[in-house]
Every structure is written in structure tokens, then in C-alpha cells.
Amino acid sequence: MRHTINVLVENEFGVLARVAGLFSGRGFNIDSLSVAETQDPTVSLMTIVTRGDDQIIEQIIKQLHKLVNVLKVTDLHEGQYLDRELVLVKVAATAETKPEILRLMDIFRGKIVDVSPKTYTVEVTGGEDKIRAVLELMRPLGIKEVVRTGKVAMPRGMQNGG
Amino acid sequence: MERTGAEIFVESLRKEGVHTLFGYPGGVVLNIYDVLYDSDIRHILVRHEQAAVHAADGYARATGEVGVALVTSGPGATNTVTGLATAYMDSVPIVVFSGQVPTHLIGNDAFQEADIVGITRPCTKHNYLVKDVRDLARVIKEAFYLARSGRPGPVLVDLPKDVIVGRAEYVYPEAAKLRGYNPTYEGHLGQIKKALKAVHESRRPVVYAGGGVILSNASRELTEFARRLRLPVTTTLMGLGAFPGSDPLFLGMLGMHGTYRANMAVSHADLLVAVGARFDDRVTGKIDEFAPNAKIVHVDIDPTSISKNVQVDIPIVGDAKNVLKKMLGLVHGPEWEARDEVLREWHAEIEAWRRAHRMDYGQGEDVIKPQYVVEQLHEATAGRCIVSTEVGQNQMWAAQYFRLEEPRCWLTSGGLGTMGYGFPAAIGAQAAFPDRVVIDIAGDGSIQMNIQELATAVQYELPVKVAILNNGFLGMVRQWQELFYDRRYSHTRMDVAPDFVKLAEAYGALGLRATRPDEVRPVIEQALAHPGPVLMDFHVDPEEGVYPMVPAGAPLTKMLLL
Numbered sequence: 205m206r207h208t209i210n211v212l213v214e215n216e217f218g219v220l221a222r223v224a225g226l227f228s229g230r231g232f233n234i235d236s237l238s239v240a241e242t243q244d245p246t247v248s249l250m251t252i253v254t255r256g257d258d259q260i261i262e263q264i265i266k267q268l269h270k271l272v273n274v275l276k277v278t279d280l281h282e283g284q285y286l287d288r289e290l291v292l293v294k295v296a297a298t299a300e301t302k303p304e305i306l307r308l309m310d311i312f313r314g315k316i317v318d319v320s321p322k323t324y325t326v327e328v329t330g331g332e333d334k335i336r337a338v339l340e341l342m343r344p345l346g347i348k349e350v351v352r353t354g355k356v357a358m359p360r361g362m363q364n365g366g
Numbered sequence: 367m368e369r370t371g372a373e374i375f376v377e378s379l380r381k382e383g384v385h386t387l388f389g390y391p392g393g394v395v396l397n398i399y400d401v402l403y404d405s406d407i408r409h410i411l412v413r414h415e416q417a418a419v420h421a422a423d424g425y426a427r428a429t430g431e432v433g434v435a436l437v438t439s440g441p442g443a444t445n446t447v448t449g450l451a452t453a454y455m456d457s458v459p460i461v462v463f464s465g466q467v468p469t470h471l472i473g474n475d476a477f478q479e480a481d482i483v484g485i486t487r488p489c490t491k492h493n494y495l496v497k498d499v500r501d502l503a504r505v506i507k508e509a510f511y512l513a514r515s516g517r518p519g520p521v522l523v524d525l526p527k528d529v530i531v532g533r534a535e536y537v538y539p540e541a542a543k544l545r546g547y548n549p550t551y552e553g554h555l556g557q558i559k560k561a562l563k564a565v566h567e568s569r570r571p572v573v574y575a576g577g578g579v580i581l582s583n584a585s586r587e588l589t590e591f592a593r594r595l596r597l598p599v600t601t602t603l604m605g606l607g608a609f610p611g612s613d614p615l616f617l618g619m620l621g622m623h624g625t626y627r628a629n630m631a632v633s634h635a636d637l638l639v640a641v642g643a644r645f646d647d648r649v650t651g652k653i654d655e656f657a658p659n660a661k662i663v664h665v666d667i668d669p670t671s672i673s674k675n676v677q678v679d680i681p682i683v684g685d686a687k688n689v690l691k692k693m694l695g696l697v698h699g700p701e702w703e704a705r706d707e708v709l710r711e712w713h714a715e716i717e718a719w720r721r722a723h724r725m726d727y728g729q730g731e732d733v734i735k736p737q738y739v740v741e742q743l744h745e746a747t748a749g750r751c752i753v754s755t756e757v758g759q760n761q762m763w764a765a766q767y768f769r770l771e772e773p774r775c776w777l778t779s780g781g782l783g784t785m786g787y788g789f790p791a792a793i794g795a796q797a798a799f800p801d802r803v804v805i806d807i808a809g810d811g812s813i814q815m816n817i818q819e820l821a822t823a824v825q826y827e828l829p830v831k832v833a834i835l836n837n838g839f840l841g842m843v844r845q846w847q848e849l850f851y852d853r854r855y856s857h858t859r860m861d862v863a864p865d866f867v868k869l870a871e872a873y874g875a876l877g878l879r880a881t882r883p884d885e886v887r888p889v890i891e892q893a894l895a896h897p898g899p900v901l902m903d904f905h906v907d908p909e910e911g912v913y914p915m916v917p918a919g920a921p922l923t924k925m926l927l928l
Binding site for chain 2: 214218222225266267269270274
């Protein structure tokens with residue numbers, strides 16, 4: 205089962221390697237990982253998407269807790285958190301495809317962020333389903349390149365000390 | 367007042383109460399060695415950095431204090447990895463300081479540079495690269511605190527040359543403040559009560575104690591708990607000495623080379639109270655059939671150990687000593703009386719297992735049995751000594767036949783199984799206790815992995831007694847080849863071995879040899895009477911095996927008894 209885990213860590217060199225090493229050393233897989241500073245510059249937040257049965261997830265959470273630089277680990281539950289991912293897609297832009305790209309961006313509230321004689325580069329943010337749908341719809345148009353950030357997530361409303 | 371990094375280092379060690387340091391100098395740590403020259407901290411120069419870490423580890427296990435090692439950068443640092451991994455697996459509190467090239471050269475493939483923080487990340491509890499001399503005192507404080515608190519473990523501190531020679535105002539922090547690190551010492555009272563209810567309801571209980579009992583100095587509490595409630599006790603390899611070996615409640619060791627009665631008792635138990643033990647695969651055998659009928663209570667300071675290998679019914683996260691104390695405080699009153707009566711049948715059953723298969727070996731008149739050597743060592747010292755072991759058959763025979771009565775007298779690499787551990791660990795323990803008898807029970811294979819430390823023992827007048835159970839084989843591997851590889855002894859015969867007596871003499875130690883059973887005791891007596899280090903070469907039966915044995919992956923009830 206997939207899990208989204210938020211890990212608050214001290215913003216120090218080597219912490220990412222410790223977290224990543226914990227996963228690799230124990231044979232746990234990371235589907236996506238995003239990390240950046242929080243409102244407190246001494247603290248960073250990692251959003252990790254991983255998978256495993258209950259026992260594996262329990263071990264992952266306990267092992268993360270055990271790292272000295274980890275301040276807090278939150279296993280986010282389905283439906284109780286917001287998540288977003290950013291994707292940049294460079295897609296072939298021809299006379300026929302341009303209107304379709306524009307239409308898709310309108311529907312998915314995406315933006316065209318770069319234009320060249322043969323390509324459009326678009327930016328879309330959203331949940332995983334939306335990103336998947338955009339990519340599926342754009343694939344027939346001729347995707348040249350895709351970069352994704354991986355998921356960032358946050359509990360809704362007043363949970364988690366709000 | 368401003369001080370150099372080297373001065374800060376030495377002063378901070380003194381503040382941590384460090385008396386003894388095991389190390390090996392090199393280019394980037396010369397300034398530290400220069401300060402040590404005038405210090406009252408005793409530095410023991412080993413002959414290989416791996417031995418420095420094992421010695422610090424042996425020192426720590428024997429004393430309960432933090433062991434310390436100091437090495438130089440690059441190869442000096444990388445040679446510590448086996449020692450760190452050994453200490454990590456067995457939760458031993460040590461701090462290893464490694465020199466590092468100056469910060470401006472880090473990452474440039476400078477001479478004798480190694481990313482030791484990267485290399486040791488998975489085998490340390492935590493590690494540091496000190497990038498600024500102003501952080502040094504705080505980092506040392508944290509390193510010692512992390513090593514000895516919670517579930518103890520090794521910490522590495524990497525010291526670049528410019529940090530060692532740099533200057534900073536020296537203030538040693540009173541306490542370490544680590545906001546993400548808060549070990550749980552107190553067990554949850556509700557869980558403790560639940561566990562006691564389970565004990566009360568059980569009819570076939572077994573206490574299963576691990577190295578955590580020794581680490582938390584909880585042997586007395588464990589012993590009292592078991593005796594008061596008449597609970598049979600088995601231990602892991604690491605837990606030997608946590609409960610008196612001569613106590614009638616003691617079942618002996620559990621697992622692959624555990625006793626018949628211990629393995630049978632656990633397999634038939636209705637309750638297992640695991641304290642400071644982590645259900646290693648060498649203990650559980652086939653995991654699905656481990657303690658199949660037992661409700662499991664697990665006391666451990668490390669939450670990751672709980673329900674990692676076996677599903678636990680009543681977890682208690684906390685320090686073993688605190689938890690056992692709380693339990694002892696609650697087992698008064700009429701409902702806890704007459705436990706003997708309640709458990710009579712169970713004890714009778716265990717007694718029947720005890721009689722059915724006693725540990726034995728047939729000592730004849732011609733060939734020395736290795737078990738006999740171990741028993742004679744025990745007898746000659748009345749068990750009042752510190753025993754270290756190497757890894758393999760020697761380790762298992764020592765575990766089976768050297769009856770330990772007390773904690774912190776047993777130094778063995780349980781988790782990692784490090785050959786070459788025992789001798790330097792014995793040196794570390796002997797450095798801590800110069801007046802005690804320290805014996806390393808070794809194999810001819812293992813002893814050759816760190817035999818150069820004979821020079822260290824001689825130089826510092828550390829009178830360690832090494833008993834080599836010399837069978838000319840990598841014995842345990844040979845035993846597996848015998849049992850599971852059709853006696854195809856592929857590369858386990860040590861056809862060429864040194865003359866250990868001459869070798870000891872070459873180093874300035876005493877060398878003794880026994881080739882017949884009647885020579886065993888006199889050799890031991892002579893070794894114990896000698897004031898310096900001794901190498902005893904016992905030529906033992908080359909094909910003797912360690913039994914009982916549970917084949918890897920088999921259930922505990924399927925023991926090969928032979």
C-alpha cells in the first residue's frame with residue numbers, strides 16, 4: 205500500500221543522505237521524495253511517498269524516528285491531507301496540436317511557460333490523478349520531456365497542531 | 367580563554383571522565399598527539415586501527431563506560447569500520463574520533479582522504495563532521511551523550527586538520543541538547559500491568575533475556591523478578607551473564623546452539639517475556655514456528671526492535687532496569703503467592719527435558735576436546751574472570767561451557783560475528799581492570815585476524831591469556847560443510863599456521879602448548895601464574911562439532927543433538 209509520510213528534519217548537511225540511506229540500507233523503496241526548508245530555516249520538511257505492508261510502514265516510521273536529526277514523523281492518512289505535485293512538460297507544438305495544448309491548459313489550469321518554434325513547455329500543478337490525466341492526454345501530442353517534483357503534502361485544517 | 371582544537375579535544379575527554387584512549391597516530395591528528403603527550407589520559411598504541419575500536423568496545427562492555435578510540439584520516443578511519451559495525455550491532459557505547467583532511471580539501475581526493483562520515487553512516491548510531499572549531503566542544507558533548515544514552519551505540523566524530531589546529535573560546539556545555547532525540551526510559555504503566563496480568567495467567571512462562579539487560583545494568587532486577595515469580599530464564603548469546611548460570615531456573619542459552627531444554631521450553635511456552643532481546647534469526651530459527659503458542663511480552667528501549675521480526679502482543683518501550691523495577695514493585699500480595707504450586711508441572715516438564723539431553727562431550731585420554739579446555743579454564747579461574755571470544759566454534763563452546771554468573775564478564779561479537787574481535791576486546795577490558803584475569807577464547811583462524819596485538823599487550827603489560835582451540839580448520843564453516851555440503855571442505859583447512867608458541871615468544875609473550883588432555887590443566891595453571899600475556903595453543907580434536915545445533919531456517923524443536 206502506498207503511504208505519504210512527512211518528515212520534519214533539522215536543516216543540516218547530510219540529513220537527506222541519512223534518510224535516503226535508511227531506505228536503501230533496509231531495502232525500502234522511495235516512490236518520490238521532495239524536500240525544502242520550512243518557515244523555520246533551521247527545519248526542513250520532507251514528503252516521502254513509499255509503499256509496503258503495515259509492518260514495513262511501521263518499521264519505516266520507527267526507523268525515521270530513530271534518526272537523531274529527525275524531529276517529527278507524520279504518516280498522512282488518505283483524505284486527510286492536501287497534496288500537490290508540479291510537472292513541466294515539453295510537448296511538440298505544431299499547427300494542429302497548438303489549439304489542443306491551449307485547450308488542455310485551460311481545462312487543467314496549467315500555464316504555458318516557454319515557447320519555441322517547435323515546442324511548448326507547460327506547467328501543471330495538482331494531485332497525482334490530475335498530473336496523470338494531463339500526461340495521458342498530452343502523450344498523443346508528442347511529449348519531448350517531462351520533469352516532476354514529486355509530491356508535497358500537508359495535513360488539512362487544524363490537524364497536526366494546525 | 368581561547369584554545370586550539372587539539373586542546374579542546376583533550377580537555378573535553380577529561381571532562382567526560384575518559385582515562386584511557388586506544389589509538390594510532392597519523393599526519394592530520396599529530397596536533398592532538400602532541401597535546402596528549404603532556405596529558406594524564408593514558409593512550410594505548412594498538413597495531414591496527416580495527417583493534418583500537420575493538421579494544422574501546424571491550425573496555426566499554428566490561429566497565430559500562432564509554433570506550434574511546436582515536437585514529438587518523440583515510441585508511442586510519444576506514445580501518446575502524448568493522449569495529450564500528452560490531453559495536454553498532456551489539457549496542458556498545460563507544461566514540462571514535464577520526465582525523466580528516468583540512469575542510470578546504472574535503473571532496474578533492476586529497477592525500478589520505480576518505481568520506482568516513484558517509485562510509486560509517488549505516489553502522490553508527492550517529493556521526494559528525496566538525497566543520498568549525500567553535501562547534502567542537504558541543505559535538506564532543508553530544509557524541510558522548512548519544513553513545514551512552516537510550517539504546518547505546520557507536521558515534522564517530524570526524525575532525526578536519528584545520529579544526530584540530532584552529533582556535534576557539536572553550537566552554538564545555540553542561541548538557542547535550544538534541545531536539546530530535548528523546549529516548550523513552552520509563553515503561554508505560556498500563557502496558558506493564560498488562561504484562562504482569564499475562565504472567566499471572568500463564569502456566570508455561572519463559573523469560574528470554576538479551577544483551578539489553580546487561581547494557582541497562584538490570585541483571586539484579588531480572589534475577590529477582592525471575593526468582594520471585596519462579597520463572598525459568600533463557601538468554602541470548604549477548605545476554606549470557608545477565609542471569610546467574612548456576613541458578614536452577616537457568617535454562618541455558620537459546621537458539622541455534624542453545625540447550626535442548628531452552629529450545630524446547632520456548633517452543634512449548636504459553637508466555638514469553640523478552641527483555642532487551644531483539645529476536646535475532648540465530649535465536650528464533652524458523653520464524654513462523656518460533657514460540658508458536660506463546661503470548662509475547664517485549665521490553666526494549668528501542669521501539670524499532672519491537673515487532674520487527676516477531677509480532678509482539680504486549681510491547682513495553684523503556685529501559686529494562688526501570689521496567690523490571692516497576693514490575694517488582696507490583697508483584698506483591700496474595701495473588702502472587704504460591705507460584706511454585708502454579709508452575710510445578712511446567713518445571714517438572716523442563717526438568718525432564720534437562721535430563722533427556724544434557725550437554726556432554728566424551729573426553730578420552732588421547733585427544734583434547736575443545737569443550738574440556740573451556741571447562742578447565744572455568745574451573746581453574748572459579749569462573750571469576752572476564753572472558754572474551756573470537757567467532758565460530760570457539761565462541762559457541764565458550765558460551766555453552768563457560769558458566770557465567772555475572773554481567774559484564776562476557777565480551778563477544780554477537781550481532782556482527784566479527785572474527786578478530788576477542789583479543790583486542792580482551793586488551794581493552796584488561797586495560798580497564800589490570801588486576802582481573804582476562805581470557806580470550808580463540809580459534810586458530812580468528813586469532814590470526816588480529817594477532818599483531820600481541821605487541822600491544824606486551825608493550826602495555828596487559829596480561830591477557832589467550833586460549834587457542836587449535837583444530838587446524840575454520841571450524842564452524844567446516845562444521846557446516848560437514849553437515850550441509852557433503853564434507854566438501856572447500857578452503858577451510860588452515861594448512862599453514864604459525865608455531866604459536868614461537869610466535870608468542872617472538873613478540874615477547876609467553877607461549878605454551880598442550881597436545882594431550884593431561885597437559886591442559888598444567889598449561890592453564892602456568893598461564894594464570896604468569897604475570898604477562900600468554901598464548902596457549904591447545905591442539906584439539908579437529909573434527910569436533912558444536913552441538914546441539916538447529917540448522918539455519920529450521921524450527922527450534924528440530925535440533926541436531928549428536
